[in-house]
Amino acid sequence: MAESAPPNILSIRGLSRTFRNQGKEVRAVHDLDLVIPAGSFTVILGPSGCGKTTFLRLVAGLETADAGHIDFASPLQHPSRSRFGFMFQEPRLLPWLTVEENLRLAFPTKADAKTGEEINHLLGLVGLEGWKKAYPRSLSGGMAQRAALARALCRKPELLLLDEPFGALDAFTRARLRRDLDALWKSLQVTVILVTHDIEEAVYLADRVIRMKDGGIEGCLDISLPRPREQRSGNFQNLCRLIEEAL
Ligand SMILES: Nc1ncnc2c1ncn2[C@@H]1O[C@H](COP(=O)(O)OP(=O)(O)O)[C@@H](O)[C@H]1O
Ligand SMILES: [Mg+2]
Structure with missing residues (x-):
């Protein structure tokens, strides 16, 4: 069929x-x-x-x-999800925050342990495990875009733009x-x-x-x-x- x-x-x-x-x-x-x-x-x-x-x-x-x-x-489908995740040509990470802190800003709930676990999971997905304490200036262009992709995925978007x-x-x-x-x-x-x-x-x-x-x-x-x-x-x-x- x-x-x-x-x-x-x-x-x-x-x-x-x-x-x-x-x-x-x-x-x-x-x-x-x-x-x-x-x-x-x-x-x-x-x-x-x-x-x-x-x-x-x-x-x-x-x-x-x-x-x-x-x-x-x-x-x-769920209030903790978002309709869209958006990623631009430039990473647009805040330079005074670490990778982890940049991602935390994108989560609906702030500092709980679950968010920490999800950040580890997302950084693993995009190939940035071990880099959560790094500042954007220490990342290569490709790594910064990986961090931006992880941020776009934080709220489990239905549609990734x-x-x-x-x-x-x-x-x-x-x-x-x-x-x-x-x-x-x-x-x-x-x-x-x-x-x-x-x-x-x-x-x-x-x-x-x-x-x-x-x-x-x-x-x-x-x-x-x-x-x-x-x-x-x-x-x-x-x-x-x-x-x-x-x-
Ligand atoms: N905010 C804006 N104000 C005035 N013109 C704009 C604005 N945004 C886009 N444009 C114009 O609209 C057209 C399409 O732009 P854009 O959507 O950025 O194209 P692309 O992403 O394909 O390069 C261009 O001529 C651009 O100059
Ligand atoms: Mg364009």
Whole structure:
């Protein structure tokens, strides 16, 4: 019997946001429709300025839409959970606090022992065990992004929104974090929307790649290669080429 499709966690219709920039109207997001299946990994790919960040901010409620609807399929499952975890291109850790203290700020309850255990668990998940007493200045760029990912996961978000999270890292570190995120996504079964302008990153991580252009969706491609994906394989490279030609 065919497997039934997972329910949608999020349905977006007619989403629009215009900015006034130096006297000119900029349609950052325009009449955008999208559904996000629960547990899926969606990658939004597009050139700088096409509206990717504005789209993520609208989904997270950090920006107000001029028009359109964003509907969650269900009410929040538990008050200790959050709808969203957000991660940016820069780690945005507070430099005067340790890794542990940075994470503590993100928890709904403060200093109890359980929070301490959860912090250890999260740091283990992102490969930072042993680093909780470290200050951000002593972390490499990749480690700081790992800490930022752990912070985004503190409240067990239903939806993880990642805005070019590896964009500022060197190619080697980026490839390692990409592999670790792939494994983490599978083990946590969280729904992810990741924004990037890196085609290989998109093909490595996505169930579905959405190409954005001028605030709208230009095309979609489902990717069903088995995971973890082999970047040197012919199928992988063909998909990258297909997307590159379409952009
Ligand atoms: N707060 C803002 N005020 C004015 N213009 C903005 C603002 N945020 C984004 N824009 C404009 O909207 C467009 C899309 O920006 P953005 O969503 O940041 O694109 P991307 O993340 O794809 O690079 C750009 O032209 C940008 O200058
Ligand atoms: Mg952006």
